[in-house]
Structures are given as structure tokens and as C-alpha cells.
Amino acid sequence: MLKWTTDHFKAGGIDSPRVVAEMLLAHVIGCERMRLYMEIDRPATPLERATLRDLVARAARNEPVQYLVGHAWFFGRAFAVNPSVLIPRPCTETLLECVLQWHRTAPGHAQPRIADIGTGCGCIAISLAVGISDAHLVATDVDEAALAVARKNAARHGVADRIDFCLGAGLGPLEHAAGEGRFDAICSNPPYICDEEWAQLSPNVRCYEPATALRAGPEGLDVIRPILISAGEHLRPQGRLFLEIAHSHRDAVVRIAEEARWPSNHTVSKDHEGLWRLFVAERE
Numbered sequence: 001m002l003k004w005t006t007d008h009f010k011a012g013g014i015d016s017p018r019v020v021a022e023m024l025l026a027h028v029i030g031c032e033r034m035r036l037y038m039e040i041d042r043p044a045t046p047l048e049r050a051t052l053r054d055l056v057a058r059a060a061r062n063e064p065v066q067y068l069v070g071h072a073w074f075f076g077r078a079f080a081v082n083p084s085v086l087i088p089r090p091c092t093e094t095l096l097e098c099v100l101q102w103h104r105t106a107p108g109h110a111q112p113r114i115a116d117i118g119t120g121c122g123c124i125a126i127s128l129a130v131g132i133s134d135a136h137l138v139a140t141d142v143d144e145a146a147l148a149v150a151r152k153n154a155a156r157h158g159v160a161d162r163i164d165f166c167l168g169a170g171l172g173p174l175e176h177a178a179g180e181g182r183f184d185a186i187c188s189n190p191p192y193i194c195d196e197e198w199a200q201l202s203p204n205v206r207c208y209e210p211a212t213a214l215r216a217g218p219e220g221l222d223v224i225r226p227i228l229i230s231a232g233e234h235l236r237p238q239g240r241l242f243l244e245i246a247h248s249h250r251d252a253v254v255r256i257a258e259e260a261r262w263p264s265n266h267t268v269s270k271d272h273e274g275l276w277r278l279f280v281a282e283r284e
Contacts, residue, residue, distance in 0.1 A: 001025060001044055002036060005056055012060045020065045025055045027069040029050045050109065062204040074123040077130075079153050082154045084145035085121040086213040092189050094278050095244050096124060099187055100131050102240055109184045115174055115234070117188035117227065118142075119165070120213055122150030124187060129159035138177040142212060170226050174234050186231050187242040192249060194220030219279040220246060224253060235283040247275040257281060 002025055009017030022033045027043075028051050029036075044052070066072040066087045070113055071080055074088035075096055103109060111134045116125035119139035129137055134235045141147050154160040166173035173254050175184070193214045198206065205214070216222045224243065231241045245253050250268050257266050258281070266281035 001049070001052060002040075005052065005066060008056060008060065012058065012061075018157075020059055023065050023069055024052060024059065028055065029230060033260075042081035054059065062202070062207065064204050064208055067139055072121075073170040075127045077123075077127065077157065079121045079123050079126070080149055080156070081121050083208060084143060084210060085149050086189075087236050088121065088123045091225045091271045091275070091277055092124065092244055094269070095187060095189065095242055096127050096131075098269070098278055098280060099185060102185070103132050103135075106238070107239075111136070113138075113181065115177070115183045115186045116140070116243060117171065118190050118213065118223075119150050119187075120146055122153045122163070122165075124189065125150070125155050125163055126157050127157055128187075129162050130157060134161065137165060137248060138161055140166045140168055140173040141167045141169070146210075146213075153168065154191070170223065170249050171230050171234060172246070181237055183234055184236055184244065185240050186227075186234060188227060189244040190223040190227065191216040192220045192224060192244075192246045194218060198270065219252070220249060221252060221256070224249070225256055226257045228253070228262070232260075232262065232283050237283060239283045241279075241281045241283075243279040244277055248278040249278060253279050 005021035005025060006018045009147055016019055022036060026033045026036055026131055028048050041182050052077050058068060059065055064087055067083055071078045072087050075093050079088060103112060108260050112132060114128055114135055114137045116137060116139040119125050119141050122139060125137045125139040126151060129135055139150060151165055164177060166177055185261055191214050193216060198215055254268060262281045268276050269278040271277040
């Protein structure tokens, strides 16, 4: 079944056909992917074959495999996903690593208060709560369905008691978030796809993932711009803003930050693929 599924995806031009085939078959059988090779001669039941054929047909129509199996991996952990949330990407792990490194090395941030704007499935906020055992987080999203997924993931990973989930756009929910005072850090993987690039996205993204988590106006800056302008009002002194950005937006983001009177000690760093994807600024 694995070979047939892989060959079917290859013929259909599906990216990473063997990985997709392994994920679907492991999901149908109810085992880890490695187990497929330990029981390679195991016969499939009629129900398993029928279920797999249905999933293969859906995947061949570009439906993301993560939605089909109901989870995606991020920073070594499985997170429940469905079409109401963006599928976590490896490039976002760069942002998470940077926040964790900041907490390890920057003094004066015991029991940090951290905000995650546009949390989606909650992968950033939850991973930070797991990695920083005394942190308290506020995670926001414009979609209540997305927050429901995030709450489920927080409970799954045992950090629900340290994350407050708030409905609302941009920085607005931080005004009424539980707790008092400003934040040690604000992080976000906001929408940043411009209108021109939207039409060029692959069908599995454009047709299935939530547009509200991806699209950000003609220039792709409609969400990032107000965050850059107002984030400093919500940060403590020496608090930091961590933003994932589009590689093509590097110069525009720096220009907006400077116009918004951020201090000169802001940086843009590359992700694991060598693209300019992480903007960091510190409040004086």
C-alpha cells in the first residue's frame, strides 16, 4: 500500500510524495511512521484500504496532509490542526528559538509575561510555555474557532493554566488581557502575503488554509504595520518585539520601525533557509 500510494502521488506531482504517503498510511493504521517499515508485510483490512483510498483522493486534490491526519509537528511536538488554523512551518521555529535564547541570556525577566499575537493553533505560545516554565502568556486570535484549537493544544501539552486566550485583532486584546502591567516580550507570526503574491501561492495553501492568517493587503503590511507602530506601548523597558516577516519585506519593515521611533538596536535575521524572516527590536 505504501508503494502504491507513493507512486500515485508522484504521478500527480504532489510534493514529498513518500512522506505524504507515510503520514496517511500511519494515520489509517494508527501507528508511528517508523512502524510501517517494521510491519511491511502486514495486510490491510478492507476498511483501512477504503479509508486510505478516500484520503489519497483528497490529498491528490491538494488538500493538506496535516489537515487530513489532524495534526502537524512544530519544534518536536504534535499540534492539532484543522482548516481554521494555519499549518505551522519550520521557518517559524527560528522565531521561537530566538525568544528562548533571549530569555536565557537577558537579565531581569524572571516569570516573564509574553504575548503571542495571532496564535492560530497555539504552537508559539505553547512551545514558549513549555520551554519557559515560569512564563505566563497571553495568546490572541481574530477567530474563535482557531482559539478553540489552541486551547485544545494547550491542554494536550499541559500548559493551559499559564496561557490566557483572548479574541481580537492585533494588539487590541492586550488592553484587557488578564494580569497587570506590560509585557516582557511580544511575538507574532502575522499575515504578510500581499495581494499579488496570493494568486501565485500553491493550491494546497490558497484553497485550504485560512486567508485571514495569510493575507495582509496590497503590500502585505496591513497587520505588521500597526504592530510595529504600537507594540512599544505594551512592552516593559528592555522588553522585546519578535516578528516573523516576509523575506521581501525586510527593508519596508525596517523603514516602518524607524518611522515609528523604535530604537536603533533593531535587527533582521535569517531563518534556517537563509531568508530574512525575523525582525527583533528592544524597547528602551
